[in-house]
Amino acid sequence: QSALTQPRSVSGSPGQSVTISCAGTSSDVGTYNFVSWYQQNPGKAPKVMIYDVSKRPSGVPDRFSGSKSGNTASLTISGLRAEDEADYYCCSYAGTYTYVFGTGTKVTVL
């Protein structure tokens, strides 16, 4: 049950694209297509942005997209906007009804 590995921070200018990686293992990300991504603003509860690797809940802008290759999942934010500045966490199903979260990435809009 080790945390998935994410970069501590990424940054980009408005309009640019940023990609956050989420490195897991063959016991979680590599085996299950149940990777989700959460946006968390300071003092607030997390909000799901992507689920099942690449699906977007209703209301989430299509600027947010997800993908997976092997043991690593990725979240891409295209056309970066000021309101995208937040902490982002990946999460994977890890079998036997358990989950594991990523270490978290702070996205800064320059």
Next chain:
Amino acid sequence: EVQLVESGGGLVQPGGSLRLSCAASGFSFSIYWMSWVRQAPGKGLEWVANIKQDGRETSYVDSVKGRFTISRDNSKNSLYLQMHSLRGEDTGVYYCARDPVGATWYFDIWGRGALVTVSS
């Protein structure tokens, strides 16, 4: 409105116990798996435990096994987390979260959280 509201947080001494509650409203509570997720101050999210719709299946992160017990009362639309032998590293905000129905695993609805502080 779909809503989860946690309560029961507070200050407790190391070795003490605390029981968190989560009141669900606006949806059919009994058909969903439910989870507790916590966040230490300034740290990341950590999944703590979950429970099946009928309460007969539960899972826990290794660090709380034997100390925490998740339970639910579908007649009261409520989720609980009984915490014993609390340690400083258990300090944080505890969120109640809903696992959606269907062949998928993620958290689609979150509460606002309850703060638990373990300190002497």
